[in-house]
Structure formats: structure tokens, C-alpha cells
Amino acid sequence: xxxxxxxxxxxxxxxxxxxxxQVERRIDGALTEDEFKPLRLMNGLYLQxxxxxxxxxxxxxxxxxxxxRQLAYLAERFDKGYGHFTTRQNIQYNWPKxxxxxxxxxxxxxxxxxxxxxxxxxxxxxxADHFAGAAADEIEDPRPVAELLRQWSTDHxxxxxxxxxxxxxxxxxxxxxxxxxxxxxxxxxxxNTAGEPGFEVxxxxxxxxxxxxxxxxxxxxxxxxxxxxxxxxxxxxxxxGRRDNKYKARIKITVSENGLEKIRDLVETRFADLRREFxxxxxxxxxxxxxxxxxxxxxxxxVDGYEAYRAANPAFRSWTDTNLNAHRAADYAIVSxxxxxxxxxxxxxxxxxxxxxxxxxxxxxxxxLRISHEQNVILPHVHKSDLPAVYEGLRNxxxxxxxxxxxxxxxxxxxxxxxxxxxxxxxxxxxxxxxxFDTLKLEHEIGALKIKISGCINACGHHHVGHIGIxxxxxxxxxNYQITLGGDGAETATVGERAGPGFSAExxxxxxxxxxxxYLNIRTDADEAFLQTYRRVGLxxxxxxxxxxxxxxxxx
Amino acid sequence: xSRPFAPKVLxxxxxxxxxxxxxxADDAWSRNMADAELLEDEAVAQxxxxxxxxxxxxxxxxxLVDAEASEKGPVPVHFREAFRTRGPSNYxxxxxxxx
Numbered sequence: 324x325x326x327x328x329x330x331x332x333x334x335x336x337x338x339x340x341x342x343x344x345q346v347e348r349r350i351d352g353a354l355t356e357d358e359f360k361p362l363r364l365m366n367g368l369y370l371q372x373x374x375x376x377x378x379x380x381x382x383x384x385x386x387x388x389x390x391x392r393q394l395a396y397l398a399e400r401f402d403k404g405y406g407h408f409t410t411r412q413n414i415q416y417n418w419p420k421x422x423x424x425x426x427x428x429x430x431x432x433x434x435x436x437x438x439x440x441x442x443x444x445x446x447x448x449x450x451a452d453h454f455a456g457a458a459a460d461e462i463e464d465p466r467p468v469a470e471l472l473r474q475w476s477t478d479h480x481x482x483x484x485x486x487x488x489x490x491x492x493x494x495x496x497x498x499x500x501x502x503x504x505x506x507x508x509x510x511x512x513x514x515n516t517a518g519e520p521g522f523e524v525x526x527x528x529x530x531x532x533x534x535x536x537x538x539x540x541x542x543x544x545x546x547x548x549x550x551x552x553x554x555x556x557x558x559x560x561x562x563x564g565r566r567d568n569k570y571k572a573r574i575k576i577t578v579s580e581n582g583l584e585k586i587r588d589l590v591e592t593r594f595a596d597l598r599r600e601f602x603x604x605x606x607x608x609x610x611x612x613x614x615x616x617x618x619x620x621x622x623x624x625x626v627d628g629y630e631a632y633r634a635a636n637p638a639f640r641s642w643t644d645t646n647l648n649a650h651r652a653a654d655y656a657i658v659s660x661x662x663x664x665x666x667x668x669x670x671x672x673x674x675x676x677x678x679x680x681x682x683x684x685x686x687x688x689x690x691x692l693r694i695s696h697e698q699n700v701i702l703p704h705v706h707k708s709d710l711p712a713v714y715e716g717l718r719n720x721x722x723x724x725x726x727x728x729x730x731x732x733x734x735x736x737x738x739x740x741x742x743x744x745x746x747x748x749x750x751x752x753x754x755x756x757x758x759x760f761d762t763l764k765l766e767h768e769i770g771a772l773k774i775k776i777s778g779c780i781n782a783c784g785h786h787h788v789g790h791i792g793i794x795x796x797x798x799x800x801x802x803n804y805q806i807t808l809g810g811d812g813a814e815t816a817t818v819g820e821r822a823g824p825g826f827s828a829e830x831x832x833x834x835x836x837x838x839x840x841x842y843l844n845i846r847t848d849a850d851e852a853f854l855q856t857y858r859r860v861g862l863x864x865x866x867x868x869x870x871x872x873x874x875x876x877x878x879x
Numbered sequence: 880x881s882r883p884f885a886p887k888v889l890x891x892x893x894x895x896x897x898x899x900x901x902x903x904a905d906d907a908w909s910r911n912m913a914d915a916e917l918l919e920d921e922a923v924a925q926x927x928x929x930x931x932x933x934x935x936x937x938x939x940x941x942x943l944v945d946a947e948a949s950e951k952g953p954v955p956v957h958f959r960e961a962f963r964t965r966g967p968s969n970y971x972x973x974x975x976x977x978x
Contacts, residue, residue: 373966375896
């Protein structure tokens, strides 16, 4: 894992010291809110419905046990004993007091963390495949380039006042677990005909009020050209992106209004210049970063105990069926820890749970943890012989739910329970859906299904790319939930189709139940997942199930 | 003809902890909406808004919002404002458990 250099350490400490005096001056009245707001946003501090909110960056979703314990400490010392993991692999604290925030940032700096550029019109936390460095299907660990991008983008003088925020995601696998096609820049590692690794560069993806799937601007970019090429893209966007209308300021609009060809020409021209300026220092830096991401020393041990435990313990077997993924090392597994026990708030972890996760990672997981954009926690390197112990440890902390990728593994933004921008609540809907399908005991029969819920059009809950997406709106002073179907955030990314009029908070869960009952009726067999069925049959049968009155009228 | 003025209260977030607060008739900020001054005259409401905005060293983001009179004092009209009087629905945190 990357550890801070003296430069990083000094930079982060200086920012904390600056912010401490800024907070003091705000509290004593020397700074107005208009003066203070851009300063607090630069340091990840928002003001929400009931309190301030501090968004802490977890670069490319990677943590060690020490950092996780520090997040637990912050939750306990400065918050109400929990934190919320987000769809951008960050953690948010919902209840900090203004005067405490500099101390929180200081405590983060103690473990090489910060909240810089988690807000504002800058390049945000770079996200990555949460299985990076562990996945069996990976070309290379994408985190060294993610770290390179983090260093390049942090306090980059040209990119502190972009037209709008800018999000970069990177994956080293052909399976896209980082939603690269819904980012301002998506980087997918591929090989060229000579077998060399490089990137397919995707630009102009994004969700929000105008959802768009990103377009390929470069089929193959040699790895060594990554920084100058990204700098060219962001530079072109910085000049061309609209500043007259906030809703048209993201690069997806710049690309769609100007056309991909024009953007590509401008980027290539700028790239040709920049490439000469990047005379190799970035590649030297990348080499030193890469050494810090060398894989752990995987050990060998018998897996007989694991197999025996699996055979004897149905709950453990069920968990291994849903919560494990193939690891690159023989006899290892990637463990996805669900934060979504039925009825729990998606993405929330208590300080106690964070400590359990840290302990398990330290003892059984080569000291590594990841946060996924699906708001779960990953132990990327666990030897199968340790899985029974890991499972029991998780189960005792209410973290042993066997529901990864199933109907209750729901993404939900904080919604109007916390967020000042929200138009409706998300969390209670997620809780009700999870509890309903737990009661029905249908979850495992339904199989792979991604439900994603956003509490406003900004789509932090990724509803557009949910197999079933739910968007909470305010319709004449009442919460109303719109359904989209057929969305997909993977390498086959698709924006979901709106099913029809929205539902009230009381009617949305029964509506979801009708959708799923329809799917169970019309799927060819249990191997045909919801999304496949949807792609085969289209919207019509689901629409009929959602709006039976309308169907009855049509038949009459 | 313009629509009649709907009664309003002045609300904001406390500078130090971000908690929702409402302006009372005696120029204080209360954490209990029932204490708020119900503003039934548009000119008075605008005047109170200017006063609230000038209180930048105490509160953040003051705005006027619809409210209704009740026996216990002003109550919210919109669900967003109702949530602000209670706190989140997923935990017993915020005003719903504060004294």
C-alpha cells in the first residue's frame, strides 16, 4: 500500500493547519459564510439538513487496518458512533461539530488520509475496481496509476476551478466493477496487439440529470502516456466546458454539444504538446509507487478444514456462495462483507464493526481492506483456510449477511434523511425492500439483481445503472418514487428506461414486489438473471405488472 | 392578481453544530420550531429575512419557508421541513431524541 512521502505529509499537515485557522476565523466572525464556504468545501465539509457532514477520501477505496481503526475512532470521538461508506468509495461523517473538524482532519493526517478535493469543482477522489490487485481476471493492479492520478490531480493549479466536478475511475479488468462508463474519464486496462498493457480511455460518461454512457476517445493509450493524455482531456474541458449553466457544465455535455470528433482532435493536439513536457519524471514516480503495491506474500495451506466447515455449516456455505469471488492466488478468496444486513442502512458501519473489520484484515487479510462503490467492505486477500474464522468474526459483528449481488444488496444515497439536496428519502425504501424480501425468503431464488436508489436527480445512488433503479422525487409536496428498468453499470453499461409514473412511499415496495414476481414468472430458468430477462422481453410485461389498472383499461 | 401570502417562518442552520434553528419573535434562534415567529405579512417576512442574513456569525443559510399555525405554535407544511424538526428516520438521532 502507498505510504505518504515527506512531501505528502507536509502538504496534508499544512492544509489542516490552514483550515484550523479558517475555522477559528469563521467562528469568531472574521469570515462570513460566503467567504468560508469555498474553504470548507475544499476540505470536504458540507452543511446538510441536520448537521455538518465531513466527506473523507479513501483513495481508490484502499485502506489498511490502522486507517480503518482511525475511521472508527473518528466515528466514536466526533460523531454518533458510525460512518457512511459512499458510492465513490469515500466515508462520510454525518454529525461533526464545526470546531472539531480540524481535529478530525489532524487525526486523519496521522494515518495518511485527508478530505481534500472530496468536494468542489475539482478532480475528485479517483475510484478503482474494489477487487484491484486480487481479481483473477485482472491485467494489472490499477491502483498505482490511480495513486499517480491522485498525486497529479491534488492541488493541480490548472484544475482547481473547473466548470464542474470531475470524476475519474480506473479498472485493470475486462469485467468492469468500477462503473468506468459513467465517469468523466473512465480508464479500462486493455492489451494492444503486441500484448502490452495500456488503457481504453472513455470520456463523457455520467449519471445525474442527463445520464450518458461514456464514449471511447482512445482505443489504446500506452500506459506511459496516461498523465499527459488525462491532462489534455481535463485541459480541453476546462476551456471548453460551459460555465453559464451548472446543469450543462459537466464534460458529458461538452462532449455531446461539441461532438466526440472535435473533442478528440483538441485533446490529441494538446496531448502532442504535453507529451513532450512529461519527460519521464511521471514514469519514475510511477515506478516507485508500483513497488508499494507489490502483492502480499501469499501462503500455502491445506483447504480441507474450509471444505469440511462448508459441508457442515449451511449458513457458512450460503455465505461462501454469495460473498466470495475468485482470487488470482490459488486457495485464496476475495471476501465481500455486506454492510446491508436486512433492515440496516446501506453503507453504514459502526465504530465497533470498523474495528472488527480492521482486526480481521490484520489477522487474516494481509492488512488490506477496500470500500466498494456498492457500499460494501472487501477483504481482498483471504486464504480459504481462514474463511471460517473470518465468517464467524463477521457474523458476531452483524456483518455476516449472505446477500452480495442479491435483491437486498441495495445502493442507497443518504437521501432526505441527511442530504440538503435530496428531494425524497432513500434509506427507508432500501430498508423496507430488504426486509420485505427477507420475510418472503425469496432472495436467493431471485438471484443476481442490483437495485439502486437515489433521493434526487443528481443520482449519487446510481439509479440509472440499477437493474431496477428508484428515483425519489417531490411531487406536489409528497415523496414520489420513479422506477427505471434495465440499467447496467458493468462493461455492458446501459442507462435504464423509465417505466412510467412514480409511486408513493407506501406503494413503491409492493410495486417492486410485482416487478420481481413477474420476473420469476417469465424467466426461462433460474440461470437467467433479471437483467437478462429484461433484455430478452423488454419493458412491456414489467409495465403491465407495475400498472395493472392501466392494463385492465386497455383490455376493456 | 398575486396570490395571497402564505405564512412563513425563518429557518437556518446553527453555525457551530449545523442543527436546524428557527427565528423567534424576540430575535433569538430556537431549536424548536414551535417557538418560531409565524410571519403572516410579506413585508415583515422580508424584513426578518434581512435581519437573519445579517446574523451570519450565528447561523448559516437562512431562508423563509411555509408554515402553519397550530395550538403548539408554527408547524411545517412540507415534508422536508418536517424532517428538519425531527432528524433522520433511520436512527434515533437529532431533534427527535434531543431535549
